[in-house]
Amino acid sequence: MEKKMRLIPYKIENITQEANEIPKGVQMIQAPEVWDKGKKGKGVRIAIIDTGCQTDHPDLKGRIAKVSKNFSDHGSPKDITDFEGHGTHVAGTIAAVLNNQGVAGVAPEAELMILKVFDRDGFAQNVNVIKAIDYAIANKARVISMSLGSQFNDPELHEAVKRAVNAEIAVICAAGNEGDGQGTTIERNYPAAYPESICVGAVDLNKNITDFTNTNDQVDLVAPGHFIQSTWNDGKYKTISGTSMATPHVSGAAALIINQCEAEFNRKLTEAEIYAQLIKRTLSLGHLKMEEGNGFLMLNQDTCQQNVSNAAANEKELVSAR
Numbered sequence: 001m002e003k004k005m006r007l008i009p010y011k012i013e014n015i016t017q018e019a020n021e022i023p024k025g026v027q028m029i030q031a032p033e034v035w036d037k038g039k040k041g042k043g044v045r046i047a048i049i050d051t052g053c054q055t056d057h058p059d060l061k062g063r064i065a066k067v068s069k070n071f072s073d074h075g076s077p078k079d080i081t082d083f084e085g086h087g088t089h090v091a092g093t094i095a096a097v098l099n100n101q102g103v104a105g106v107a108p109e110a111e112l113m114i115l116k117v118f119d120r121d122g123f124a125q126n127v128n129v130i131k132a133i134d135y136a137i138a139n140k141a142r143v144i145s146m147s148l149g150s151q152f153n154d155p156e157l158h159e160a161v162k163r164a165v166n167a168e169i170a171v172i173c174a175a176g177n178e179g180d181g182q183g184t185t186i187e188r189n190y191p192a193a194y195p196e197s198i199c200v201g202a203v204d205l206n207k208n209i210t211d212f213t214n215t216n217d218q219v220d221l222v223a224p225g226h227f228i229q230s231t232w233n234d235g236k237y238k239t240i241s242g243t244s245m246a247t248p249h250v251s252g253a254a255a256l257i258i259n260q261c262e263a264e265f266n267r268k269l270t271e272a273e274i275y276a277q278l279i280k281r282t283l284s285l286g287h288l289k290m291e292e293g294n295g296f297l298m299l300n301q302d303t304c305q306q307n308v309s310n311a312a313a314n315e316k317e318l319v320s321a322r
Contacts, residue, residue, distance in 0.1 A: 003125070003126035003127070003150075003152065003154050003156075003157075004123045004124065004125060004126060004150065005117070005123065005124040005125075005126060005129055005148045005149060005150050006122065006123055006124075006148065006149070006150065007051070007084070007086055007118065007122060007147070007148055007244070008147050008148060008149055008174045008176055008177055008189070008242055008243055008244040012238060012239075012240055013227055013238075013239040013240060013241060014238070014239045015232065015236055015237070015238045015239075016229075016236065016237045016238075016239075017236060017237070018102075018237070019102050019103045019229055019237040020103070020229070021098075021100060021101065021102065021103065021104055022103070022104050023093075023103050023104070023228065023229045023230065024205050024224070024227075024229075025093070025205070025223070025224030025225075025228050025245075025249055026093070026104060026105065026106055026249070028205070028207075028224050029106065029223060029224065029249055029253060029296075029297045029298065029299050030298055030299040030300040031106045031107075031252070031253070031256065031299055033299065033300040034256045034260065034299050034300060035098070035108070037260070039256050039259040039260045039263075040098070040107060040108050040109035040110075040256070040259070041095060041106075041107025041108065041109045041110030041252065041255035041256055041258075041259060042109040042110070042259065043111075043259070044107065044110045044111065044142050044143065044254075044255035044258050044259065045065060045110075045111045045112075045113055045139075045140055045141050045142055045143075046094055046095070046107075046110050046111065046112055046113065046141065046142065046143040046144075046145060046251055046252075046254075046255060047113040047115055047132070047135075047136035047139075047141040047143070047144045047145065048087060048090055048091055048094065048112055048113070048114055048115065048145050048248075048251075049115045049117055049129060049132045049133070049136070049144060049145070049146045049148065050086060050087030050090055050114075050115075050116070050117070050118065050145075050146070050147060050148065051082050051083065051084040051085070051086045051087035051088075051116060051117075051118040052070070052080040052081055052082035052083070052084075052087045052088075052114060052116035052118070053068075053080055053082050053087045053088050053091045053112070053114040053116075054081075054082050054085075054088045054231070054232075054233050054234070054235070055068075055080065055114070057088060057092070057231050057235055058099075058101070058102060058235060059092055059096040059097055059099070059101075059102040059103055059104075059231050060088075060091055060092065060095070060096060060097070060112070060231060061097060062097065063091070063095045063096075063097060063110070063111065063112050064111075064112050064114060065111050065112060065113040065114070067113055067139045068080050068112075068113055068114035068115065069114075069115055069116070069132075069135060070116040071115060071116060071117045071128040071129075071131050071132045071135070072116050072117055072118055072119050072124065072128060073119050073125065073128070074119050074120055075116075079116075080114045080115075080116045081116075082116075082233060083120055084118065084122070085232050085233045085238065086118075086147070086244065087114065087116070087118075088230075088231050088232055088233055089228075089230045089231060089232055089238060089240060089244075089245070090145065090147055090230075090244065090245075090247070090248045091105075091112050091114065091231065091248075092105055092230035092231030092232075093105055093106065093228065093230045093245065093248035093249060093252065094106060094107060094110060094112065094145065094248040094251050094252040094255075095107050095108055095109070095110040095111075095112050095252060095255075096108060096230065096231055102231070102237065103229060103230055103231060103237060105230075105248075105252055106248070106249055106251075106252025106253055106255075106256065107252040107253070107255035107256050110252065110255040113136065113139060113141055115132040115135060115136060117129050117132050117148075118148075124148060126150075126154050126156065126157055127156075129146075129148070129157065129160075130156060130157055130160040133160040133161065133163070133164055133171075134160060134163065136164065136169065137163060137164055137167045137169065141169055142168075142169060142170070142254075142255070142258055142274075143169065143170045143172060143251050143254045143255060143258075143274075144164055144169055144170070144171045144172065145172050145247055145248055145251035146171070146172070146173045146174070146191060146192075146247070147173075147174040147242075147243070147244035147245075147247045147248070148174070149173070149174060149176055149189035149190055149191065149192060150189070150190055151178075151188065151189060151190070152190065153188075153190050153193075154190065157190065157191055158190075158191070158194050158196075161191050161194050161196050161197055162196055165196045165271050167271075168268070168269075168270050168271045168274075169271060170198060170254050170271055170274045170275065170278075171191070171196065171197045171198060172197070172198045172200060172247055172250050172251045172254065173189075173191050173192035173197045173198065173199060173200065173247065174189070174192055174200060174242070174243040174244050174246065174247040175189060175192050175199050175200055175201045175202070175213055175214040175215075175216075175219055175243045175246075176188075176189025176192060176213075176214035176243060177212040177213065177214065177242050177243055177244075178212075178214055179210070179211060179212050179213045179214050179215055180211075185215065186215065186216045186217070186290070187214040187215060187216060188214070188216055188218070189214055192214075192218065193216060193218045194218075195218060197218075198220050198221075198250065198275060198278065199216075199218045199219050199220045199293070200219075200220065200221060200222065200223055200243060200246045200247045200249075200250045201213040201214065201215070201219045201221070201222040201223075201225075201243060201246065201291065201292065201293065202222060202223065202224070202225025202226060202241075202242065202243045202245070202246040203222045203223070203224060203225065203226070203246075203285070203292075203296060204224075204225075204226035204227070205224060205226060205227055207285055207296055209222070209285075209287050209291045209292065210225060210226050210241070212241070212242065212243070213225065213243055213246075213291070214243070215288070215290040215291045216290055217289075217290060219289075219290060219291065219292065219293035220275075220278075220279065220293045220294060221250065221278065221279065221282050221292070221293045221294050221295060221296070221297055222246065222285075222291075222292045222293065222295070222296050222297070223246040223247075223249035223250050223253075223296070223297045224245070224246060224249055225241060225242055225243050225244075225245045225246030225247075225249075226241045226245075227239050227241060228240055228241065228245035228246075230245070230248075249297065250278065250297060253278065253281075253297055253299055254274055254278060256299060257274060257277045257278065257281070257299075258274060261273070261277055278297070279294045280301065281297060281298055281299055281301050282294045282295035282296060282297055282298065283295045283296050283298050284296075
């Protein structure tokens with residue numbers, strides 16, 4: 001059987017020519033409060049495995065890594081043109097520049113390695129996703145962001161995720177949008193459901209669990225994923241809902257955490273420590289654990305030195321808890 005990934009389904013809310021500088025979701029997770037301390041993701045390379053990107057979008061200027069590559073079955077290896085728009089939206093939420101116009105991403109100085117895997121039919125071959133993961137490992141990504149998935153558990157894909165985590169890369173994935181709104185039914189989407197991945201569910205702008213978000217025992221945390229405004233093709237902006245939109249909030253947050261904690265601790269964080277720092281910056285919203293995992297992402301906590309030490313001491317416990 002041919003193994004394929006699809007984009008996590010999402011709902012388009014509206015398209016605009018202009019946008020406000022700091023989207024509500026970026027504000028909700030307190031990213032601007034971390035920027036005020038000089039931590040904007042600089043020097044952190046984030047691999048976005050998706051549909052490509054409009055690299056000349058005004059809000060993404062200077063953010064795209066030269067090592068970006070096309071792994072899809074269409075176009076040359078250098079052609080990362082985004083025919084869908086999804087990857088451009090994800091890129092903007094992660095790292096749109098802070099320039100007093102358009103939108104700003106969570107980590108506006110992070111470097112984006114765009115790895116295109118989707119063909120024009122809207123599907124990605126698993127083998128190409130695996131190649132992209134291994135390329136991200138070889139090219140020194142610190143974070144991999146994947147808003148894609150399948151209900152089919154592919155052992156080869158699982159092994160690729162394990163290789164990335166073993167290389168100390170945080171693999172952050174969308175939980176999926178097959179939820180029934182009940183919160184008690186298990187809906188799994190891979191690679192998010194692998195225990196090594198960081199599985200992200202979605203809340204709305206009032207921090208309510210969305211009806212569409214998948215619920216299961218692998219959800220690690222939740223972030224804004226409803227009415228999320230970000231960059232789109234043709235220099236435009238689009239407001240979209242889905243766990244695809246929650247995931248880049250967490251991917252950008254990981255870059256800010258890497259900046260802050262590595263500066264304070266004066267060494268490189270392990271993947272388990274990045275995970276631990278994310279989870280220590282969550283707040284329970286009182287929902288079921290299958291819905292919210294450890295809770296809602298809240299970045300403004302000055303806890304690096306003590307908690308990184310604790311994370312290193314309890315690494316086995318933290319990993320087993322996932």
